[in-house]
Amino acid sequence: MPENILISIVGPTSIGKTALSIKLAHYFNTEIISADSRQFFKEMHIGTAAPTAEELAAAKHHFIHHKSIQELYSVGAFEKDALDILKELFKKHPIVIMVGGSGLYVDAVTKGLDDFPEIDASIRENLNTQLETEGLLHLQNQLKILDKTSFKNIEIANPHRVIRALEICLGTGKPYSSFLNKKSTSRNFKTITVGLTAERETIYKRINQRVDLMMEAGLLDEVKKLLPHKNLNALNTVGYKELFNYLEGEWTLDFAISEIKKNSRRFAKRQLTWFKRDENTLWFDYETPLNQIIEAITEEINTA
Known part of the structure; x- marks a missing residue:
């Protein structure tokens, strides 16, 4: 044991x-x-x-x-x-x-925790602005297009989780889910x-x-x-x-x-x-x- x-x-x-x-x-x-x-x-x-x-x-x-x-x-x-x-x-x-x-x-x-690349802060700022002006559903729809795996698995009602996934997608050009479970x-x-x-x-x-x-x-x-x-x-x-x-x-x-x-x-x-x-x-x-x-x-x- x-x-x-x-x-x-x-x-x-x-x-x-x-x-x-x-x-x-x-x-x-x-x-x-x-x-x-x-x-x-x-x-x-x-x-x-x-x-x-x-x-x-x-x-x-x-x-x-x-x-x-x-x-x-x-x-x-x-x-x-x-x-x-x-x-x-x-x-x-x-x-x-x-x-x-x-x-x-x-x-x-x-x-x-998984290691993620550093993302330009302006991407998150832009996503936060979109959250305020267009709502969470708009961000959820973006994530569904960019990363269906994350859309299905993360706490989709939590804007902080959605924005975190989106900023990785947008900042790297790769799905957020592709960085998970690598370490x-x-x-x-x-x-x-x-x-x-x-x-x-x-x-x-x-x-x-x-x-x-x-x-x-x-x-x-x-x-x-x-x-x-x-x-x-x-x-x-x-x-x-x-x-x-x-x-x-x-x-x-x-x-x-x-x-x-x-x-x-x-x-x-x-x-x-x-x-x-x-x-x-x-x-x-x-x-x-x-x-x-x-x-x-x-x-x-x-x-x-």
Whole structure:
């Protein structure tokens, strides 16, 4: 068995990753780091489905509500912070759990970030101007033409992601996706990736139920408090941006809720597309008994 093992739990939103991570943390007597890029922010509780107080008490967590929405926190900064934490955790635990549905953040820890060429700043400035004058859809359509792979895989509703992909396409004349996964970064730990999934209709049903529960738990009140900060990047997030439209009188509440459900379903589809790229992932139905998952992980550990 290698000295250090990172068990990375991935899958679409609402599938049960948090619950599984806590069960595995108990079994392996270890701690959990989150790779969910929105659960980092302490002002965003309900809409990010962050672990509850009871769940946080059930196992030691890292990277939950450790930043403010006012702070800029990049995937590169997370990669460095996560590797620093892992270095310390591996001194106490031979196995550590990582859980999260933000594919880029998961890959940053397990594989390292890709290297991109430097792009003339004027290209990004021009794209930001287009965003303001012509809207996100205009940029999305450009990306669809220049790089269909990225259009299908990135968080297409996030203008920062779209602009980043477009500036690479325009600045190099090559698709953004062609620069991905070229660098093989060595890590001093072995990663075992466990994926949870279900039939698409089941995933969609669970998403719809979660959105209803979020609304019952007070999501609208949470969003009201954040309305003055709605232009911050952290709040360009499903569940928040739709309710901002309601609060500003653009949509009815029922329509905003239906849009949250629709956009969450689309996000889940993109998550699965991203995570399915890794052929080494151990995939399980979300109802698979815990002992079967532990057996598969243990076999991977013993044959590593």
